[in-house]
Amino acid sequence: MNSELKIDSGLCMGPGTHMVPLELFDTNRKRLVDRLKTKNAPKNSIVLLEGGNDVPVHDSDITYLFRQESYFMWAFGITDPGCYGAIEVDTGIAHIFIPKFPAEYAVWMGRILEKDEWRNKYGIENVHYVEDLNNVMNDLKPSTILTLKGMNTDSGLCSKEASFKGIENFNVNNTLLFNEIADLRVCKTKLEIEVLKYVIEISSAAHRKVMRYVSVGKTEYQCESVFLHYCYEVGGCRHVSYTCICGTGHNASILHYGHAGAPNDRKIKEGDMCLFDMGANYYGYASDITCSYPVSGVFTEDQKTIYNAVLNANLAVLSSAKPGVSWADLHILAAKTLLEDLKKAGIVKGNVQEMLKDGVAAIFQPHGLGHLMGLDVHDVGGYLPNNPPRPTHIPGVDKLRTARILEENMVLTIEPGCYFIDHLLDHALKDPNLSKYFEADVVNRFRGFGGVRIEDDVLITKDGAVNLTKVPRTVEEIERWMAGKDDDKY
Known part of the structure; x- marks a missing residue:
């Protein structure tokens, strides 16, 4: 040189x-x-x-x-x-x-x-x-x-x-x-991981700021603007990694809400759940975080039931993810954990393994567990010739963006969810093979609930998964944060 x-x-x-x-x-x-x-x-x-x-x-x-x-x-x-x-x-x-x-x-x-x-x-x-x-x-x-x-x-x-x-x-x-x-591009270098940690930390802080800003009467796009402003002003992130999803009420059941036909323009109402999926981007490197919480800052029993079911699925995957584990198997673990909690809540009934096989979990979570993340929010390398092919043996698993075996220095999202989507529920309740698993009266009580998604950005290390996301996650943590407490925790 x-x-x-x-x-x-x-x-x-x-x-x-x-x-x-x-x-x-x-x-x-x-x-x-x-x-x-x-x-x-x-x-x-x-x-x-x-x-x-x-x-x-x-x-x-x-x-x-x-x-x-x-x-x-x-x-x-x-x-x-x-x-x-x-x-x-x-x-x-x-x-x-x-x-x-x-x-x-x-x-x-x-x-x-x-x-x-x-x-x-x-x-x-x-x-x-x-x-x-x-x-x-x-x-x-x-x-x-x-x-x-x-x-x-x-x-x-x-x-x-x-x-x-x-x-x-x-x-x-x-x-x-x-x-x-x-x-x-699938396995990141140490220098790439440092950039990802930075943009994830900025996005986490922006989510925390939105959690304290949201209130009845504000619009979804105002919450989006708070996130965007923080990421750019504080973090220097001129881009976001995807169109912000700021779903409240029923809109939280629309997986990619926020598009041009529904531009985060609803006014937030009393009793709403918020599902805010937003991630900053720094010099091309992506983050992707979803936080779900009640606009009131205090969970009702129904909100707590669904939230904890999704959180348990998230934590089950987080504790099991490590090199050598199949991502497809982790999706099934999340689906099984979700169904077990929905059964305890009286929303579904029957044998959980049979429910899995018949696709009941995919009615509540029609997307995959998560995805690789890096220079693209849905990063490349999911299905290359020498990797496991797209699985099709269980409904919902076919939606996975990768079925790879986990390796050290992969960065992925873990994002189980539970949504009450009228289109899917109507289909399930009319299908003789599916309707037997649903408590129709209870399901109908949740119509309009929207949904919950808990999405964390994690790094796979030799010892397991490290959660890089820094936001309140348990019901108690969320309620304390939204009440203005725990400033020194994050």
């Missing part, structure tokens, strides 16, 4: 916010090179990734707030749009390719950075212009260009394969890279 190159220390939003060291991305590039060598990548091959571009709002000249493409961010840590990155597999030498802007660009976007400034900002010595990409590749003479092409099993969408004018003149392999880089 050039001895005069003065590398910036990392990516940071300013005083009080976390410094993301450039070493994080350098480490990821080294991991990728090492993995590709074990997979017999062709000699003198080059990985080529294309970053994200500004996206216009329909046909206007306004763009959406930019967020970098996740694989590109993982490898290069570049926050600017319109870039490419390359890694020589034999040597690990990295190159970045930046846009070349006309001089008048400075009028609208500020002074145009020189190549040396890009080198310092991102810690990569070899900086070229995008327009020179073909010439640089001709000079490097790669035997193979490895590009990223594969399907995200969460979305069903394909990754963005790098392309440039002249790539057709090179030998391109788009089958080797995807599975390897996706698998590497």
